[in-house]
Amino acid sequence: MAEAHNSEGIQDHGDAQDPAQPILSAGIRTFTFPDDGVPVLRGIDLAFLPGTLTVVLGPSGSGKSTLGRLLAGWLPPGGGGTLHGFLELAGTRLHFGGADHPPGPRINPSAWGRQVGFVPQDPASVLSTVKATVAEELAFGLENAAVGRAAMTAAVEQTAALVGLTELLEHNPVQLSGGQLRRLAIGCAVIAGPRILIMDEPFASLDSAGSARLAGLVRKLVKRGTAVVIFSQVVDAPLLEAGTWLVLAEGSIRAGGTPAELLARPGMLPAGIRYPSGPSGPGQDEAPPTAPLKPHVQPRRQATPAAPALELRELSFSYGAGDRTPRRRIRRRGAAHEPQGTPPPEVLKGISLAVHAGEIVAVTGPNGAGKSTLLRHLNGLLRPTSGQILVGGVEIAGTPAGVVAQRVGLLFQQPRDQLFERTALREVHFGLDQLYSSTEAGERASTALETVGLAGSAHGHPVELPASSQRLLALATVLARNPSVLALDEPTVALDGNGLARLDAAVGAAAEEGAAVVLVTHDLTYARRMAHRVVTLEGGQLLP
Amino acid sequence: MRLNPLTSLALAGATAVITTAAASWPLSLAVAAAALALAVRGGIARRLLPAAAAVLVPLCLSLLIMHGLFFPEGWTVLVQWGPARITVEGLAFALERAAQIAAAVLALLVFSFSVHVPDLVAALSARGVQGRFAFVLASTLTLLPAVTSRVHRIRQAQESRGLVIRPGLLHRATAFRLQAVPLVLSLIEEAGTRAAALEARGFSNTGPRTSYRAVPDSRLQRTLRAVLVLAATAAVAARLWLGRAGT
Ligand SMILES: Nc1ncnc2c1ncn2[C@@H]1O[C@H](COP(=O)(O)OP(=O)(O)OP(=O)(O)O)[C@@H](O)[C@H]1O
Numbered sequence A: 001m002a003e004a005h006n007s008e009g010i011q012d013h014g015d016a017q018d019p020a021q022p023i024l025s026a027g028i029r030t031f032t033f034p035d036d037g038v039p040v041l042r043g044i045d046l047a048f049l050p051g052t053l054t055v056v057l058g059p060s061g062s063g064k065s066t067l068g069r070l071l072a073g074w075l076p077p078g079g080g081g082t083l084h085g086f087l088e089l090a091g092t093r094l095h096f097g098g099a100d101h102p103p104g105p106r107i108n109p110s111a112w113g114r115q116v117g118f119v120p121q122d123p124a125s126v127l128s129t130v131k132a133t134v135a136e137e138l139a140f141g142l143e144n145a146a147v148g149r150a151a152m153t154a155a156v157e158q159t160a161a162l163v164g165l166t167e168l169l170e171h172n173p174v175q176l177s178g179g180q181l182r183r184l185a186i187g188c189a190v191i192a193g194p195r196i197l198i199m200d201e202p203f204a205s206l207d208s209a210g211s212a213r214l215a216g217l218v219r220k221l222v223k224r225g226t227a228v229v230i231f232s233q234v235v236d237a238p239l240l241e242a243g244t245w246l247v248l249a250e251g252s253i254r255a256g257g258t259p260a261e262l263l264a265r266p267g268m269l270p271a272g273i274r275y276p277s278g279p280s281g282p283g284q285d286e287a288p289p290t291a292p293l294k295p296h297v298q299p300r301r302q303a304t305p306a307a308p309a310l311e312l313r314e315l316s317f318s319y320g321a322g323d324r325t326p327r328r329r330i331r332r333r334g335a336a337h338e339p340q341g342t343p344p345p346e347v348l349k350g351i352s353l354a355v356h357a358g359e360i361v362a363v364t365g366p367n368g369a370g371k372s373t374l375l376r377h378l379n380g381l382l383r384p385t386s387g388q389i390l391v392g393g394v395e396i397a398g399t400p401a402g403v404v405a406q407r408v409g410l411l412f413q414q415p416r417d418q419l420f421e422r423t424a425l426r427e428v429h430f431g432l433d434q435l436y437s438s439t440e441a442g443e444r445a446s447t448a449l450e451t452v453g454l455a456g457s458a459h460g461h462p463v464e465l466p467a468s469s470q471r472l473l474a475l476a477t478v479l480a481r482n483p484s485v486l487a488l489d490e491p492t493v494a495l496d497g498n499g500l501a502r503l504d505a506a507v508g509a510a511a512e513e514g515a516a517v518v519l520v521t522h523d524l525t526y527a528r529r530m531a532h533r534v535v536t537l538e539g540g541q542l543l544p
Numbered sequence B: 001m002r003l004n005p006l007t008s009l010a011l012a013g014a015t016a017v018i019t020t021a022a023a024s025w026p027l028s029l030a031v032a033a034a035a036l037a038l039a040v041r042g043g044i045a046r047r048l049l050p051a052a053a054a055v056l057v058p059l060c061l062s063l064l065i066m067h068g069l070f071f072p073e074g075w076t077v078l079v080q081w082g083p084a085r086i087t088v089e090g091l092a093f094a095l096e097r098a099a100q101i102a103a104a105v106l107a108l109l110v111f112s113f114s115v116h117v118p119d120l121v122a123a124l125s126a127r128g129v130q131g132r133f134a135f136v137l138a139s140t141l142t143l144l145p146a147v148t149s150r151v152h153r154i155r156q157a158q159e160s161r162g163l164v165i166r167p168g169l170l171h172r173a174t175a176f177r178l179q180a181v182p183l184v185l186s187l188i189e190e191a192g193t194r195a196a197a198l199e200a201r202g203f204s205n206t207g208p209r210t211s212y213r214a215v216p217d218s219r220l221q222r223t224l225r226a227v228l229v230l231a232a233t234a235a236v237a238a239r240l241w242l243g244r245a246g247t
């Protein structure tokens, strides 16, 4: 099949398809997770025709990711949960009756995967973990389908060009930035030319070039007869091109129609849906377009003229210097494969920045520019190869990260990297008793959970929370410590409208209380609305 | 020259088999020393030595206790407590066995620490080894680095929340108890999602598969591998034959 790659790198589907015949359809009466009484999905009827783009919009917790994984065969009914209803792929219908019809049919995930490409919400979960380079990771699915080497090489190159990974083909997948990883996950899903492509929040973490590329890719795929399904809680501009919007709320489809129809009738879209172009949704057009949220308090430049809350002086950094690979091995390998003595490229090149108490600075920049790398320096998780970091006027060199963390709170780009405890409450509580008495620690933990609206999930397992709640929980762990410097890495990603409101309130409040905030985002509108100052990190340098 | 991983595997395997079969302590010591020298040259000694110690120390101790104390044919008694006696012959036998095992273990460890795993997997699948088996092998060999990087991530999350770890191996080791439970939970959790992704990408297909990575090979290496396999077989055969002839 893969031999059929055309010049634009998208596979033609070998067999002719009837455009009126859905590739995938589903009739879900109920779907229930094991040891969970209430169904997460109910009364859903869907059919995806070739050459169409369908967008499923829903707020956090509405069941989007569950529905996506179910349709993609990543959550096979049986082990993963109980489905009453049917799934039909390319004319073959599987009826699932639940407990009364044991054992029921089984989805063959690899047969399913040949027709259905899936980009999960967490792109890291597609990685095979045994492949050493991006190119091999892309080829993994083709290897398993016994595609010949020539066709495979061509497909890898074309797919990399489509998603913007050409420069990174020889990189190790575990060292990619968040946006680069998303591109890789998309590449892995499209490389084998699936007849239907399902993507869960694919625009999250992509820079503007990446979003444009993805929009172009979707357009091309649709034109060639692929059915594309996108799950999202943000109405990104490319989604306006969809033929159908479906609204998912509390596990069932509430409305459907063309984007124009749904946007025309106010109240059709649940409140949680976000419009990145500004807070005004449909029907709220009269509202002032971009009400600035930054605190009106001016940053206290005058009050503490000597010491900004956070100051970076000529910060430079390259991965590899602090790398844990034994140096001798690198040298020996270098002798064999690489031109001798190429030092690892500098990610940060002499960055200087001062942030005053109460000031909010937004950092934007392309994928892989080094934004996350920069933030990891602020609390000492990474150490610069040269330059200084001063928190409250004191240099942090030589201070363990755990001590710097008393004053600097870091929200990681992937909430999953930040959460490690068994319950949400324990998660927020971790480390608090070093700062406060045990009663106060307990109070602070519950207050922080309330601030982000997770008081109800205090005893839930962090891993089982929806992505939006995971982000908020991670935020709570940072807020509970009351840091004087807040470093937030793409805090808006995965948040729906309600979550975003909570984030805004929390960040605003922290800044009013005198915290210096550095936040990384790709959402320029959001950056301008929230921050006193927007800087761009590009080519290792900060541009105003 | 980049060795084909199968060639290095053949080298390590044949070395281990031949030293075991030869049961000559000068050879064992020479092989062990050579393996250590290779490890130092390859820059893997720092990772290899702890692993080697973890395997060899308990093994050698139990050998010493078993044979050192209770060697029936020993008659030059050094010390005696009741039925247990240390004999010169027992000690010599135990040391000889220990050297033999150390040589074999070190040879195999040098291989497993220095092999480029993706090359090995590619080489195996190119020879029609089942994808699932090749994958299991690869994930076993990458397990240690994977676990280490996971522990590193958890530790970073904890440090960001005030866990103070002073520099030094000892401090890290004592802090490890805080990472152990999260580590196990996250590994289990991840195994589930990973399995779904792998299945969907067709890794359990039973049919033929291809390999994207080209692994270097040459006639010389193929010949060398054949010779090594023959030599190892011959060593075992000779050992068995001599053993039978001896008794
Ligand atoms: N552990 C690592 N080892 C080596 N290189 C790395 C490592 N982590 C990141 N990199 C590289 O450093 C560069 C900067 O990565 P970083 O994660 O800081 O980017 P970013 O600006 O946050 O991008 P994104 O918008 O995609 O999140 C990238 O090219 C990335 O591939």
Ligand SMILES: [Mg+2]
Binding pocket: A177, A178, A179, A371, A372, A373, A413, A489
């Ligand atoms: Mg980043």
